Amino acid sequence: MQTLYWVYYLLLFINYLLYLAVRKLDRQLLPIGILLLFSLIVELFVEWHINRSISYYFLYHVYGPIEYVMLCLYFKNFLPQRLKKVVSWSILFVVPASLLISYKLISFTGYQGLNTAIRGTLIILIGITCLFSLPVENFKTIFESPAFTIITAYIIFFSGTLLSNGVYNGLLKQYPSEKPYYQKIHSFVNLSFNYLLYLLIATSLICLMAKKKYD
Amino acid sequence: MLDGKEEIRLAIFLGSILLVILSSIILFAILYFKIRHSKHIKEKKLLSQQFNETLLQTQLEIQEQTLKTISQEIHDNIGQILSLTKLTLSRMDANKQEDLLTKIEDSKILVSKAIQDLRDLSRSLNTDNIVELGLVKAIEYENDMLKKAGFNTNFIIMGVVTRLESQKELIIFRIVQEMFNNILKHADATHINILINFEDQLIIMIDDNGKGFSHQHLENDSKIKGIGLRNMRSRASLIGGNFTINSNVGEGTQIKIMVPLNESISNLT
Numbered sequence: 001m002q003t004l005y006w007v008y009y010l011l012l013f014i015n016y017l018l019y020l021a022v023r024k025l026d027r028q029l030l031p032i033g034i035l036l037l038f039s040l041i042v043e044l045f046v047e048w049h050i051n052r053s054i055s056y057y058f059l060y061h062v063y064g065p066i067e068y069v070m071l072c073l074y075f076k077n078f079l080p081q082r083l084k085k086v087v088s089w090s091i092l093f094v095v096p097a098s099l100l101i102s103y104k105l106i107s108f109t110g111y112q113g114l115n116t117a118i119r120g121t122l123i124i125l126i127g128i129t130c131l132f133s134l135p136v137e138n139f140k141t142i143f144e145s146p147a148f149t150i151i152t153a154y155i156i157f158f159s160g161t162l163l164s165n166g167v168y169n170g171l172l173k174q175y176p177s178e179k180p181y182y183q184k185i186h187s188f189v190n191l192s193f194n195y196l197l198y199l200l201i202a203t204s205l206i207c208l209m210a211k212k213k214y215d
Numbered sequence: 216m217l218d219g220k221e222e223i224r225l226a227i228f229l230g231s232i233l234l235v236i237l238s239s240i241i242l243f244a245i246l247y248f249k250i251r252h253s254k255h256i257k258e259k260k261l262l263s264q265q266f267n268e269t270l271l272q273t274q275l276e277i278q279e280q281t282l283k284t285i286s287q288e289i290h291d292n293i294g295q296i297l298s299l300t301k302l303t304l305s306r307m308d309a310n311k312q313e314d315l316l317t318k319i320e321d322s323k324i325l326v327s328k329a330i331q332d333l334r335d336l337s338r339s340l341n342t343d344n345i346v347e348l349g350l351v352k353a354i355e356y357e358n359d360m361l362k363k364a365g366f367n368t369n370f371i372i373m374g375v376v377t378r379l380e381s382q383k384e385l386i387i388f389r390i391v392q393e394m395f396n397n398i399l400k401h402a403d404a405t406h407i408n409i410l411i412n413f414e415d416q417l418i419i420m421i422d423d424n425g426k427g428f429s430h431q432h433l434e435n436d437s438k439i440k441g442i443g444l445r446n447m448r449s450r451a452s453l454i455g456g457n458f459t460i461n462s463n464v465g466e467g468t469q470i471k472i473m474v475p476l477n478e479s480i481s482n483l484t
Contacts, residue, residue: 124237128237128240128244131240131241131244131248132244132247134244134248136248136251136252136255137255139252140252141248141249141252142244142245142248142249142252148248152241155237155241156234156237159230159233159234159237160230160234162230162233163226163227163229163230163233164226164230166226167226
């Protein structure tokens with residue numbers, strides 16, 4: 001399992017390098033680039049904390065809202081003007097609400113399942129809206145658009161992990177004796193969808209590079 | 216009540232259903248993109264077709280006007296000079312040596328004037344010449360012609376002179392040329408100001424101190440002149456520009472042509 005995690009970190013790093021290579025080709029990717037770098041830093045910090053058996057959940061409580069902000073900033077590029085405002089306002093509500101839930105309901109040392117589920121649901125909804133308003137001018141097919149692959153990747157990731165994150169805390173509370181089993185399943189689900197997410201993002205970035213090269 | 220493992224199974228089941236629903240939505244989004252894309256292509260084709268038709272129409276109008284100008288110029292100017300030459304030569308008396316020399320000299324001057332006028336006409340109408348010289352030089356040349364014709368002119372260039380696509384320059388030049396023709400024929404002006412500004416966008420302003428006109432009078436009484444101004448406006452919009460005209464009786468006329476510097480004709484097609 002540990003090897004799979006290191007491969008995952010490597011995949012994240014490759015994603016960031018790919019972003020650096022294509023950042024001038026598509027300026028809209030900036031929030032995704034920042035998010036990739038931030039994810040890599042957070043994951044390495046988590047790894048460092050795990051090795052020293054220190055609680056690391058607080059890192060995800062900080063990471064979650066930033067991830068939401070960055071994804072909103074990226075998704076906003078593809079939304080109609082009216083919805084752009086809604087998404088901007090949602091940042092102002094979701095970030096404090098998320099931190100408040102972390103502080104009041106879960107505590108910063110607990111797993112932020114509820115927050116992730118709420119943010120995930122919103123991201124899925126915004127992502128779906130984006131898919132229906134992607135600009136048609138510059139691409140012959142939707143698959144040529146890096147935004148399509150990236151948005152789809154995040155929709156799949158959040159929908160795939162939504163239930164596992166949502167029920168995780170409840171299961172641990174209700175069946176403490178089964179904790180190792182649930183942890184294993186939860187890690188497996190999250191890792192698998194993380195792999196899928198970053199493989200899809202890498203694919204879109206590579207395709208973007210290839211498209212610009214042969215255009 | 217469900218036990219933990221059953222709850223996980225239920226979560227996996229519900230998660231799978233959610234994924235299936237979202238996959239369907241994604242597939243629908245792909246289909247929707249395809250529909251929007253083909254609609255966009257159709258609209259683009261239609262727009263391109265309309266653009267080409269308008270361009271062709273404008274080219275025909277320009278051609279027609281050019282021929283009209285040639286005909287008028289030959290009739291009013293060169294024709295008159297040559298007639299005068301013929302008259303001078305026909306009235307020569309071989310017996311009067313001194314008179315003969317004077318009339319030959321007069322005829323030589325008249326023929327030289329006719330040649331010069333022909334050269335000017337050719338230069339002003341030759342498309343290649345305008346393309347080669349560029350818009351600013353071509354307008355400057357027209358300005359020189361106006362000066363020769365006795366007008367008091369002010370010619371000012373602001374900003375860095377930028378070349379536009381040749382087709383665009385030609386259309387702008389023909390608008391300017393038509394404006395000069397209007398001033399020559401109808402304005403009774405003595406002073407003309409020409410300003411070409413290349414800052415942010417191309418702005419050409421021409422104003423004269425002529426008799427001016429009221430817009431209402433233009434619409435009611437002078438249909439031909441009205442068509443001319445409409446043509447100038449439609450030509451400017453054809454290249455993504457804007458044409459405005461301001462005039463009042465006794466206050467001269469001012470025209471303004473604004474064309475974006477970065478919008479190319481190829482973008483429109």
